[in-house]
Amino acid sequence: MIPHDSIVALATPSGAGAIAVIRISGKDAIAIGNSVFRSIKNKDLTKQKTHTLHLGHIMDNTKTLDQVLVSIFKGPNSYTGENTIEISCHGSTYIQQQIIQLLLRKGCRMADPGEFTLRAFLNGKLDLSQAEAVADLISSDNEASHQIAMQQMRGGFSNEIAKLREELLNFASLIELELDFAEEDVEFADRTQFHELLNRIEFVLKRLIDSFAVGNVIKNGIPVAIVGEPNVGKSTLLNALLNEERAIVSEIAGTTRDTIEDELVIGGIGFRFIDTAGIRETEDIVESIGIRKTFEKIEQAQVVVYLLDSSSQMTDGSFKQIQIELEKIKNQFPLKPLVIIGNKADKLTETEIQNIKSEIPTILLISAKEKLGVDELKNQLLSFVNTGALRNNETIVTNTRHYDSLLKALDEIQKVKFGLETNLSSDLMALDIKEALYHFGMITGQVTNDELLGNIFANFCIGK
Structure with missing residues (x-):
């Protein structure tokens, strides 16, 4: 059931600022706004055109609360599809509270989290995937996540799903028609065309499912574990990448006892760098716990950066031991990209540099302290991200x-395809088709329930 009462909320972040925006939506939103607004030109808001601005004062009886601008958006040509007004007032928290309390006394109620967007969905202004993209857009903190959210909000994803669902629905109708004429033993659905459609749907679903691996890390940030022996410069490297003193640096081995995490945007992609405790044999109980956490963080990371001290570890005949350690990491985490970094390269001679590169050709030599080679490392990390789709x-x-939902839809499509290839009866195929259509509908909101909507919109901010 679509609610028709009027809701109010602060649409801008809470706290003092230059300007605050208070949003009202509902059947009586403009009338309620008009009851507290005195135009400088004596305008009646209920008689004004949609998408217009009006200067005046918010009045509590004879008391003037603030000079404001009121924006009018008449349904269905508004974000929610309902009559909506936005009051742009001065950003004093006192003024905000006074205006909202006044509107509550005039018949509004406080909006629930995401209720404006929920009403946009219920009124057909957005489908469910587009509504969810609104929350992603608000929370996007880098170019890539912003681009994905914008594409989804414009309907790129839902349009693709809706087209597949429509084609499948057409064939489902023909299959159902065959069941009505079962005694005549006729076929209304061309089996060859149906098989081609199922192949196309299967291909698209697999592509969308595969894209989740990239999309999920872009949305949440790509975790990168910085590992290596103690005192090789892991904390210094983290500080150099972040361009701030985030981690404690000292000459004492084992200074980092716990993992330290921070985020950095490189080329529009978010990376979460994890500075871990140094890996070595130790009897220190606290340090041992940190080392155990290091291996846990490597397990969680998408990329592993293994850091070496090229000024000592790699010039004293220890190449063989280093190769053994690298092989251990590769064997334990075969699917994770491994970046081998030789730190403190500013202390090396040209001969030593050539010697190191001959032993470990893929090594990247840097100086975290002097910030030499850090940009090359950033470029290498960026190369691991499949941004081709973007x-x-x-x-x-x-x-x-x-x-x-895509995984479940694919499973049902493959069942339909198998049934078609094995001459399964139409009534059984129809059941699998209905299940596939159900999972398609769950994505766009053509199939939904109150619990699902509650879970989705509960994560929105109030005012959106």
């Missing part, structure tokens, strides 16, 4: 709920 403006799935 450049080509392809649909990328970032939402776990969508990913789950």
Whole structure:
């Protein structure tokens, strides 16, 4: 059931600022706004055109609360599809509270988290995947996550799903029609065309499912574990990458007892760098706990940076031991990209540099302290991210709920395909088709329930 009462909320962040925006939406929103607004030109807001601005004062009886600008958006040509007004007032928290309390006394109620966007969905202004993209857009903190959210909010993902669902629905109708004429033993659905459609749907679903691996790390940030023996400069490297003194640096081995995490945007992609405790044999109980956590963080990371002290570890005949340690990491984590870094390269001679590169050709020599080679490391990390889909403006799935529905839809499509190839009866195929259509509908909101909507919109901020 679509609610028709009027809701109010602060649409800008709470706290003092230059300007604050208070939003009202509902059947009586403009009338309620008009009851507290006195135009400088004596305008009646209920008689004004949509998408217009009006200067005046918010009045509590004879008391003037603030001089404001009121924006009018008449339904259905508004974000929510309902009558909506936005009051731009001065950003004093006192003024904000006074205006909202006044509107509550005039018949509004406080909006629930995400209720404006929920009403946009219920009124057909957005489908469910687009509504979820609104929250992703608000929380986006780098270019890539912003681009994905914008594409989804414009309907790129939902349009692709809706097209597949429509084609499948057409064939489902023909299959159902065959069941009505079962005694005549006729076929209304061309089996060859149906098989081609199923192959195409299977291909698209697999592509969307595969994109989740990229989309999820872009949305949440790509975790990079910085590991190595104690005192090789892991904390110094983290500080150099972040360009701030985030981690404690000292000459004492084992200074980092716990993992330290921070984020950095490189080329529009978010990376979460994890400075871990040094890996070595130790009897220190606290340090041992930190080392155990290091291996846990490597397990969670998408990329592993193994740091060496090229000024000592690699000039005293220890190449063989280093190769053994690297092989251990490769064997334990075979699917994770491994970046081998030789730190403190500013202390090496040209001969030593050539010797190191001949032993470990893939090594990247840097000086974290002097910030030499740090940009090369950033470029190498960026190369691990498959941004081709972003450049080509392809649909990328970032939402776990969508990913789950796609997996279930693919499973049902493969059942339908198997049934078609094995001449399964139409009534049994129809059941699998209905299940596939159900999972498609769950993505866009054509199939939904109150619990699902509650879970989705509970994570929105109030005022949106």
